[in-house]
Amino acid sequence: MTDSRIPALNGAEVNDFLSREEFRRQSNKVLHGHPSPLHWxxxxxxxxxxxxxRASYSQNTQFDVNLYVGTPFCIKTKPARCGFCLFPSEDYEGNKGVELYLDYLQKEFELYRPYYSDDKLGSIYFGGGTPNLYRPHHYPRLMQMVDDLYGGVPSDIEITLEGIPQLFNEPKIRALKEAGFNRVSIGVQQFNDKLIQYSGRTQTLAQVHTALELCHKYDLANSVDLIYGWPEQTMDDMLGDLRNAVDAGVHHVTHYELNIAGRSNFAAPAQRKLLPTIPQNIEMYLAANEFMRSAGFEQVTVYDWRRLPKDAETDRLSSYQYEHNMHDFVQHENGRVDEIRQVCGIGFAAVNFHPNSLSQDDRCWIYMNQTSLKEYCAKLDRGEFPVERGFMYKHADVKLAWLFQSMQTMQIDHIKYAQLFKEDILETFAPIWEALDARRWIQLDDQMIQFVGVGQYYIPLFQSLLANKRLDEIRGKRSGKRSISDIPIAVD
Ligand SMILES: C[S@@+](CC[C@H](N)C(=O)[O-])C[C@H]1O[C@@H](n2cnc3c(N)ncnc32)[C@H](O)[C@@H]1O
Ligand code: SF4
Structure with a gap:
């Protein structure tokens, strides 16, 4: 085994961390990469x-790419940014700004042509912001940009566009279908017309149902994002949301716990008073799991549920390839790496994740585009890549990035990890597994570490636990008590 182990906490530090953090709100719930963009x-x-x-690394290894295309714009709300949102965005000021943005986006696509055109496309995600602010004629243009970059878009890959319910209408859904999109992700957050008002959105239950009906009419795989732990939300409200989604025939549900951080309205003291407590959130998590399972859904990650495949067609509709691809981003045979999956991001605030190799001395990195539209355009005007900041991985960070992704699926294949990284994860993190096992939050066998029961709810906390010592190194501290959970994460 290698001597470049991930630095780890000892038993006393682990128990101290767990008792300190167990009932604190964690702020790294939605996004789960290592390390947080605050360190970039x-x-x-x-x-x-x-x-x-990267191109020289690709001579040895096939890169399979998840392409992310970013959109900055969102409809203004009061409170700002829907009250809860931690993603970068810019206010929508009309179609002129959108047209101008698309011209810049096209420029960025062209900059990448010498570098990305030989990659194999695995899936595409148009995210934001609010990409269903585009008008119907914009969708073929967006697809053309992708087509021009990669010299064609494979017909069998997943192509998702996300948006808010009230902006989906029949001409848009038809245009999406005709342009080749095959999956729609709808940010519903709350079905309840009263509770959604905390976000300042003018969204109604009827609009959500219309959007879903249109997806079904045009045979588009569909998914809804819901949030639990919302101000004034009760167990009945939460279960009502899930029931609404299930009854409307959705193929996939993402059920996030509300992530409180930064300067969002929901994080303000007056709003915090309205939030369910952490024990109530845990109860909701467990009840949601029971409900979804009984409704015929399978849990794929801490947050994701897919309608159980009864046949190949349901299997296609309910899978979420873009996310699934990254949960296990190294394909190998007995430790010999055959294929690495990467994220290539183009557009406002998009992230590029390039784990180029698993060798200790090779370079891997992650970087993010400008989160200010003005800066994004200014860089492109100068003919530069519109990159804002990033992080150059050490070997320990690649391992942690892999572990974080795997933990999203509520398990770690420790044998596979050892084959890939020549490190015994059971030994490196022995005090952690011991502490979690004592609390019955994991089950361990010859191959897998399975997170079970409340242990699944706490996965973001455990990710912080695994990365704790390495984050101290990144911050330049020898040791320290501050944990990643103090740090808001705002970028995907
Ligand atoms: C890029 S965001 C929003 C996409 C789209 N504009 C919308 O509002 O539906 C993707 C998802 O992240 C989730 N999200 C954003 N901020 C969150 C927070 N603070 N806590 C939990 N989930 C959050 C929401 O469920 C949202 O649908
Ligand atoms: S939740 Fe969606 S619509 Fe609201 S600010 Fe965030 S990205 Fe924009």
Whole structure:
């Protein structure tokens, strides 16, 4: 086994961490990469150099790519940013701004042509912001940009567009279908007309149902995002939301716990008073699991539920390839790496995740585009890649990134980890597994670490636990008590 283990806490530190954090709100619930973007800095290498390096790695390993295309705009709400949202966005000021943005987006696509055109496309996600603010004629243009970059879009891959319910209408859904999109993710958050008002959105239950009916009419796989732990939400409200989604025939449900951080309205003291407590959230998590299972859904990640496949067609409709691809981003045979999956992001605030190799001395990185539209455009005007900041991985970070992804699926294959990274994860983190086992939050066998019961709810906390010592190193501290859970994460 290698001597480059991930640095780890000892038994006393683990127990101290768990008793301190167990009933605190964790702020890394929605996004689960390592390390948090708060640790990213302007990169010292020019983007073009990184991309040339990446091309040389791709001589040895096939890169299978999840393409993310970012959109900045959102409809203004009061409170701002829907009250809860931690994603970067810009106010929608009309179609002129959208048209202008698309011109810039196209420029960025063209900059990437020398570097990405040989990649194998695995799936595409148009995220935001609010990508269903585009008008029907914009969708074929977006697809054309992808087509031009990759020299074609495979007909069998998942192509998702996300949006808010009230902006889906028949001309848009028809245009999406005709342009080749095959999956729609609807940010419902709350079906309840009263509770949704906390977000300042003008969204109604009727609009959500219309959007879903249109998806079904045009045979588009559909998913809804819901949030539990919302202000004034009761167990009945939460179960009512899930029942609404199930009864409307959705193929996939993402059920996030409300993530409170930063300067969002929901994080303000007056709003915090309205939130369910952590023990209530845990009860909701467990009740939601029971309900979804009894409704014929299968849990795929801490948050994701898919309608159980009865046949190949349901299997296609209910899968969520974009996310699934990254949960196990290294394909290998007995530790010999055959294929690495990467995220290539283009557009406002998009992230590029390039785990180029698993060798200790090779370079891997993650970087994010500008989160200010003005800066995004200014860089492109100068002919530069519109990158804001990033992080150059050490070997321990690649391992943690892999572990974080795996933990999303509520298990770690420790044998596979050992084959890939030549490290015994059971040994490195022995005090952690011991503490979690004592609380009955995991089950361990010859192959797997399974997170069970309340242990699944706490997965974001355990991710922080595994990364704790390494984060101290990143912060330049020898040791420290502050945990990643103090840190808001705002970027996917
Ligand atoms: C990029 S965001 C929003 C996409 C789209 N504009 C919308 O509002 O539906 C994707 C999802 O992240 C989730 N999300 C955003 N902020 C969150 C928070 N603070 N806590 C929990 N979930 C959050 C929401 O469920 C949202 O649908
Ligand atoms: S929740 Fe969606 S619509 Fe609201 S601010 Fe965030 S990205 Fe925009």
């Amino acid at each position: 800095k302007p990169l010292s290498s020019p983007t073009s150099l990184l991309l040339e390096e």
